[in-house]
Amino acid sequence: MTATRIDWVREHCQLLRGIAAEFARTRPFAGLTIGTGIHLEAKTVALLLTLRDGGARVISTGNLNSTQPDAVSFLRAEGLTVIGEATKDAQEHDGYLREVLAAEPDLILDNGGDLFARYLEHPYDGLIGGTEETTSGRMRLEPLRAQLRRPILVINDSPIKQFAENEHAVGQSSLESYLRMTNRTTNGEQVTVFGYGACGRGVAASFRGGYARVSVVDVNPVTRLQAHLDGFSTPPRAAAVAQADLIITVTGARDVITAADLPLLRDGVILANAGHFPAEIDAAGLLADPAVARTVEYAGDMLTLELRDGRRVHLLARGHMFNLAGPRPLGNSIESMDLGFALQARCLEAVAARTVDETSCVVPVPGPIDAAVAASFLDRKYPPAG
Ligand SMILES: NC(=O)c1ccc[n+]([C@@H]2O[C@H](COP(=O)([O-])OP(=O)(O)OC[C@H]3O[C@@H](n4cnc5c(N)ncnc54)[C@H](O)[C@@H]3O)[C@@H](O)[C@H]2O)c1
Numbered sequence: 001m002t003a004t005r006i007d008w009v010r011e012h013c014q015l016l017r018g019i020a021a022e023f024a025r026t027r028p029f030a031g032l033t034i035g036t037g038i039h040l041e042a043k044t045v046a047l048l049l050t051l052r053d054g055g056a057r058v059i060s061t062g063n064l065n066s067t068q069p070d071a072v073s074f075l076r077a078e079g080l081t082v083i084g085e086a087t088k089d090a091q092e093h094d095g096y097l098r099e100v101l102a103a104e105p106d107l108i109l110d111n112g113g114d115l116f117a118r119y120l121e122h123p124y125d126g127l128i129g130g131t132e133e134t135t136s137g138r139m140r141l142e143p144l145r146a147q148l149r150r151p152i153l154v155i156n157d158s159p160i161k162q163f164a165e166n167e168h169a170v171g172q173s174s175l176e177s178y179l180r181m182t183n184r185t186t187n188g189e190q191v192t193v194f195g196y197g198a199c200g201r202g203v204a205a206s207f208r209g210g211y212a213r214v215s216v217v218d219v220n221p222v223t224r225l226q227a228h229l230d231g232f233s234t235p236p237r238a239a240a241v242a243q244a245d246l247i248i249t250v251t252g253a254r255d256v257i258t259a260a261d262l263p264l265l266r267d268g269v270i271l272a273n274a275g276h277f278p279a280e281i282d283a284a285g286l287l288a289d290p291a292v293a294r295t296v297e298y299a300g301d302m303l304t305l306e307l308r309d310g311r312r313v314h315l316l317a318r319g320h321m322f323n324l325a326g327p328r329p330l331g332n333s334i335e336s337m338d339l340g341f342a343l344q345a346r347c348l349e350a351v352a353a354r355t356v357d358e359t360s361c362v363v364p365v366p367g368p369i370d371a372a373v374a375a376s377f378l379d380r381k382y383p384p385a386g
Contacts, residue, residue, distance in 0.1 A: 006074050009042035012334045014380055015342035015373065016046045023054030028349045030055035035105030037097055037115045038133060039066040039324060040082065043337035045074050050345050051109075052080060059103045061096040063111055064088060064278065065320040068329070088320070094118075107348055109133075112276055113140035120147050129351045131155055131344055132362070135166075135197070136252045136276040141362045151356040153347040157364035160374060161340050162198045169336035171202025173323040174248065174274050175210050181300055181316055181326035182270065186210035192217060192244035195251030196227045199274060203248055204232055215240045219253075238264060249273045249280035258282040259289040267311040272322040283319035300327050342373045 010017070023029075034051050038044050040062035052058050059081045062072075067086035075082050081103075084096035097114050101122065108115045108130035117140060119127060129151035132141060138154045155161050178186065191207045193200050196218040204227065208214045216227035217240045224234045234240075241247065241257075241264045249256045252275055259282065273280045286305060287295065296304040301322075305313045317325035324331045331337070346369045350356050356366065 004070070004074070006042045006045050006070065009334055010046045010049070013043065013046040013338040013341070015338045015376055016050045016345065018376065019342060019345050020050040020053040023050060023345070023349075027055035028352050029107070032106040032128075032352060033057045033059060033103055034107045034109060034130075034348065035100040035103060035115060036060040036109040037063065037100060038109060038111040039063050039331070040071045040075070041066065041068045041324070041329070041331055042071060043331065043334060043341065045071050046338075047341040047344055048075060048080060049078060050341075051348065052078070054345075054349070056107075057081075059083065059100050059105060061093075061100050062086065063114075064090060064093050065317070066324040066329075088318070107351060109344060109348065110137055113137035116141055116148060116152065117144070120144060128354070129153075129356075129358075129361075131347045131351070133340075133344070134276050138362060139252060145361045148361055149358050151351050151358060151360040152362050153351065153356065153360065153365055154362060155340055155343050155347065155365060158340075158343050158370050160343060160370055161365075164339045165332055165336040166198035167202040169202070169332035170199040170250070170274060170323065171204075171206035173330065173332045174203045174250075174272075175206040176330065177323040177326060178207075178246070178272065178316075179210075180328070181302065181322065182314075184270075186212040186246075188213065189245040190215070190243050191246045191248065192240045193232075194218070194247065194249040194256050194280070195253075195275070196220075196223045196232075197251070199250040201227075201230070203250055203274060204230075207246075207248075208232070212246075215243070217241075218251075241265065244269055246270045246272065250275045251280060252276065254279040255282050255285075256280045259285045259291075262286065262289055262291050262307065262313070265311065265313055268314070270314045270316065271319070272316040273319045274321055274323050276321065278318070278320040281315065281319035283315060286313070286315070301325050339373060339377060342376070343369060346373060 034056040061083040065088045083099045104124045111133040189212045191212040191214045193204045196216045215233040292305045293308045301317045303315045316322040
């Protein structure tokens with residue numbers, strides 16, 4: 001018998017498998033439509049099928065530049081509605097998101113605040129609330145609380161998501177993706193990580209584990225001190241940029257690396273972004289700069305900018321999240337996503353059951369859900385005696 005990679009992933013999403021079996025009995029989403037705008041890849045397939053097993057009509061689209069065709073075909077074959085295809089075109093993607101909202105979902109599972117922000121442009125009565133996956137989405141939705149006035153639970157702000165996915169898994173997948181995409185060594189290379197939040201800590205630690213010399217740049221001096229005490233160098237920004245063989249941005253902010261940095265960059269430097277939005281490295285600004293003589297597009301989502309003075313600057317995935325890009329992208333580990341998606345399923349269940357109300361608008365996952373998911377994971381590793 002042969003099976004696909006999606007089957008492998010579903011097999012190892014053990015928390016979701018348990019929840020799907022329970023949901024098939026309890027049907028928490030019976031009669032409800034869930035609209036989703038989240039990366040469509042193997043692990044999200046497992047999540048969306050879990051919601052379907054709970055009785056939901058699921059209407060999904062992906063995020064910019066991360067939709068995997070095999071995930072789309074799998075979901076469609078399972079009878080779920082998937083809007084659109086993989087695209088790097090923001091306007092096209094905007095159309096897909098609006099199509100999801102046109103179905104007036106009762107619950108929204110958002111990633112980056114794309115659906116909730118557009119919902120506010122054309123609100124409808126039936127929206128109960130939903131979830132938001134990321135830091136970037138929380139930052140976007142916090143100022144909109146007064147307009148949203150619905151329970152929206154932020155998965156990112158669970159301690160489990162912070163340490164399991166952001167720290168450990170993004171670090172590992174960034175290193176894995178760098179090696180897979182470039183086939184270049186990390187040993188002895190100077191890596192500069194912009195941002196020392198949960199993700200940056202993991203990225204810095206993983207590249208140190210790959211025998212790189214790692215420096216950290218963070219706008220927050222307290223965080224810079226933490227990086228220093230963790231053993232990373234924290235030179236001034238200009239020096240950190242000028243020394244780097246590889247620069248990774250993972251801040252959640254815009255324009256972290258721009259054309260203004262071109263004069264500083266070493267010949268052969270590689271630029272990569274692991275932050276959610278493709279705005280951390282201003283790819284369009286770099287490409288349009290008069291210092292760029294020509295570009296070379298390599299297979300596998302790598303682009304070289306040849307500068308008039310002979311230096312070359314390489315850009316991975318044109319500034320989109322490189323740990324979900326390149327040939328055969330795997331993203332974050334199955335276990336880390338299984339934990340995060342178990343939180344998603346339990347939070348959507350709580351919103352559907354109205355056990356959280358509008359006072360829980362853009363707030364972290366409730367503590368009892370964190371505790372139950374953590375206990376469930378550990379119980380599978382160390383089954384209770386008897
Ligand atoms: N690639 C992935 O798989 C993945 C997974 C989870 C989260 N993310 C994304 O990664 C990004 C970072 O997430 P996080 O949880 O680490 O966020 P965080 O808020 O914990 O940390 C961000 C850090 O960046 C710093 N920062 C902000 N602007 C900066 C700038 N211009 N220069 C240097 N430092 C700056 C902040 O001071 C902070 O320490 C977000 O966009 C998030 O959505 C990506």
